[in-house]
Amino acid sequence: MSSENRYYGQLPKIGIRPAIDGRRKGVRESLEETTMNMATNVAAFLSENLRHYNGEPVECVIADTCIGGVAEATQTAEKFAREGVGVSLTVTPCWCYGSETMDMDPAIPKAVWGFNGTNRPGAVYLAAVLAAHNQKGIPAFGIYGEDVQDIGDPTIPDDVQEKILRFTKAGLAVAMMKGKSYLSMGSVSMGIAGSMVNEDFFQDYLGMRNEYIDMTEYVRRLNEEIYDKDEFNKALKWVKENCKEGPDNNGEGAKRTREQLDQDWEVSVKMTLIARDLMVGNPKLGELGYEEEAFGHNAIAAGFQGQRQWTDHFPNGDFMEAILNSSFDWNGIRAPYMVATENDSLNGVTMLFGHLLTNAAQLFADVRTYWSPDAVKRVTGHTLSGKAEQGIIHLINSGPAALDGAGEQTKDGKPVMKPFWEVTDEEVNKSLDATLWRPASTEYFRGGGWSSDFLTKGNMPVTIARINLIKGLGPVLQIAEGYTVDVPEEVHEKLDNRTDPTWPTTWFVPNTTGEGAFRDVYTVMNSWGANHCAMSYGHIGADLITLASMLRIPVNMHNVSDEKLFRPSTWGMFGTKDPEGADYRACQNFGPLYR
């Protein structure tokens, strides 16, 4: 792991609440050990299976005693507050007193695992406490294993494990965002609505702050050399040795001179240091006499406007965005930073969701073109087949696609995008080898720059997602699980050359269902709510849905099967036949988490 200076404050912990039947002289005593064991088992399971974005194992805090009534509930709440608990999980094998033992903090995501046993029945408590949560308007997730277990059985059944992990991962994402910043570097890019940063959304739905800098801050830091010069020299050397230049696609007369190109490299590298320092600070700046700058903006995500006021004059942000979003740089392998291009804050937040749920790098892309089988045939003579047979979607954008997106990391021989601590040096080298850095198209980017160009390997299970803001309704989330696909090289070349071939391409095919927005590939494209999407490795639609429900963001389209939907129990009270409609009603009823 590399040395880095990122510190967002204390990492949120998971609080485990063993609830118990408070009756002494027999009942409570007979259950104490079993109940506390349930808590310690769950804590061990979570710490073994969950890690934070920086690779640290997730810490659990267990209540000092079992919770038999309101006094112990309060002591536990106090302990959790002291310890920085951000997610609450109540576990119990027995009947307990619903409203007397429940966790009442409305801002902390919460779940109850009611052991499916018969002796001292857990499920009646689960039902009773969920009824109290529903009646009091403090949504909680209910976890009830499908198969009866014997009292004292320490195993956590698979179905329970899946739900506990889905809940805690999403809950930790909620807790991790809270109090952090989105740093807007510049303002609105080319009229893109996502870069009109909406403070109410960040504050009310995510519990986040908005920080802003004008892009002139980059000019100041460039001109006054407000960055770590040793690191700059190291970075530039690394770039010279590892970043392969690709062909210049600009016409004669539009090409930048070699001198300009070299200068563009230097500015691009400095911009990368500057953006990172702006986001998370850098103690080195303090040593240079810039104590204020050394702090940074506590930004867990950021966006760079770039186009056009910056890029019409200075090198574009492609290198900066691509490297920050990747799981490595000249300092080694490290957690990616979430940086949205065009300051599309809504895509930045979607990337943040994906990152906090998977700990892996994310791809930011334009959802640029739907290529129907007929159109591909007409243009290339090729008949699309296999997963691509219904057509393909061209995800492509300048810069911000993480180099992890080349698909050069593997697991069991298959391309994947992994959390940084699983990434190897060899995989870093392969990703760098698979990426060409191409002189930016000067038609678009008058100030030059270097664009990353790679082609994502096929057959990766991926999920694309996007938050959109709807006036009168608020945010909505759209999700499409699918696969990256390979197309024959000459077909890719032909299609890529019709747009900007200096940018990274991912050919994406959503899983279609024949219904609604997922009728076919074309309809998915046609239903996309904006020009961008964020792509995560893996089929994480169910995790995103759970997270969205915690934040009260309704999901307007997804292709996750019904049995994987996991939302607070009260969602079912808004209707069970049509979970999508119920989601809208529940989100509207409860309103944003922090308002």
Ligand SMILES: C[C@H](O)[C@@H](O)[C@@H](O)C(=O)CO
């Ligand atoms: C160069 C162009 O302006 C692109 O940056 C543009 O097509 C977009 O990416 C729009 O999101």
Ligand SMILES: [Mn+2]
């Ligand atoms: Mn774009």
